[in-house]
Amino acid sequence: MCVNFIPPSPQQLREHFKVQLDTSTGWPTETWQDYAAPIILQEDGTSKAVLASFGMIPKQHLPAGVRISTMNARAETIGQLKTYRHAWHNAHLCLVPMLGFFEPCYESGKAERWKISMADGEPFAVAGLWRAWNEAEGDIRHSFTQITINADEHPLMKRMHKPGDEKRSLVIVPADQYQDWLNCKDSEVTRSFLALYPSTKMAAQAVPRKTDKNTGNLNLF
Numbered sequence: 001m002c003v004n005f006i007p008p009s010p011q012q013l014r015e016h017f018k019v020q021l022d023t024s025t026g027w028p029t030e031t032w033q034d035y036a037a038p039i040i041l042q043e044d045g046t047s048k049a050v051l052a053s054f055g056m057i058p059k060q061h062l063p064a065g066v067r068i069s070t071m072n073a074r075a076e077t078i079g080q081l082k083t084y085r086h087a088w089h090n091a092h093l094c095l096v097p098m099l100g101f102f103e104p105c106y107e108s109g110k111a112e113r114w115k116i117s118m119a120d121g122e123p124f125a126v127a128g129l130w131r132a133w134n135e136a137e138g139d140i141r142h143s144f145t146q147i148t149i150n151a152d153e154h155p156l157m158k159r160m161h162k163p164g165d166e167k168r169s170l171v172i173v174p175a176d177q178y179q180d181w182l183n184c185k186d187s188e189v190t191r192s193f194l195a196l197y198p199s200t201k202m203a204a205q206a207v208p209r210k211t212d213k214n215t216g217n218l219n220l221f
Contacts, residue, residue: 001072002146002170005101006030006115007037008123013049016123017097017178021049031098033071034059039144040095041130042182052094052142056083056131073129073145075171075194079187084145087129091185095125095178096146101170103160105206112206114160119203127171127181127193147171147194155199172197 007027014020021038031037031054039052056070073084086092100117118124127147132140151157151169158167171194173181184190 001148001168002101002103003069003071004030004032005037005096006099008097008099012099012123013038013097017049017095017125019047019049021051023051027051033069038097039128039130039142040097040125040178040182041093047179047182050130050142052130052144054144056087056129056143056145058133058141058143061133070145072148072168072170074168075147075149075191078129078147084129087131088190089187091187091190092130093182093184093190094128094130094144095173095182096128096144097123097125099123101126102207103157104162105160105204106162107159111162113208114204115207116156116160116202116204119201121203124175125173125178127173149194149196151196154196156202156204157196157199159204169196171195172202 006029008016010021017040019040027036027038033055035054036051037054038049040047040049054071062068070083078084078088100115103114103116104111105114128144129147130142130144132142135141148168148170151167154167154169157169161167173193177193181193
């Protein structure tokens, strides 16, 4: 499961995805749970970018003492689980633009942080769902989750995660299918988009672990 990715810059969002997001604060250069990142959705027949919180249920909307992860939605249960089924059946589909995402690889005998990206180095987009929240101050804010599928037979993604664990992959949407994905209103047709991306068009490399500035400890993610 992907819990960390690199979002595009405002310039990349404009040039590659043809959408613009005006914000005075921008967004972090890496996205983690509850961080804000740009997503692309369809509104009144037009693609638009909004800043959204990573995780379908932001922590401020969870009951006191409850902490769950809703960053990834499994395709197999997306239409049944309460967290995702309303968005799924009401076609609240989005694209999550990014430059790469991170997964753990254990081929060396220990967990190493690997970045998965496109072989040509270009930005790409992952299939997701979005939700709108009415905040107490009167604002409407968005959140999102990424959709994952089984990757036990994928040449690249089967190399990630612990030995013996089920292998999963984000659903990478081909660029020529962006509009078809965003415009799809039939949940059964939507499932036809949930396919593994060709490994020949992907790249992967180990990346150094980061040092926590507050503790000095090395963190995998």
